[in-house]
Amino acid sequence: MERENCWVWFKGSLKEGGCWKGGFTCKKDENPGVLIQNPAYVKCRVPEWRIMTTEPIDKYKGPTIPQNSVWKIL
Numbered sequence: 495m496e497r498e499n500c501w502v503w504f505k506g507s508l509k510e511g512g513c514w515k516g517g518f519t520c521k522k523d524e525n526p527g528v529l530i531q532n533p534a535y536v537k538c539r540v541p542e543w544r545i546m547t548t549e550p551i552d553k554y555k556g557p558t559i560p561q562n563s564v565w566k567i568l
Contacts, residue, residue, distance in 0.1 A: 497521045500545045514550045
């Protein structure tokens, strides 16, 4: 799969809610999850529920988070 632009869900802090952040590229391969990259962040692999490949209408409305899910795949 080629790289494509995506938005990544960040959960925020205890005082502030999460939001979708743009400016990332993502690539799916044979490994679990999706590899994301952005010049301002360390490249990492995240679960698929944390990304959107279309711009979210509401940047503060979070995704449906699966129960007992991981936030980052090592």
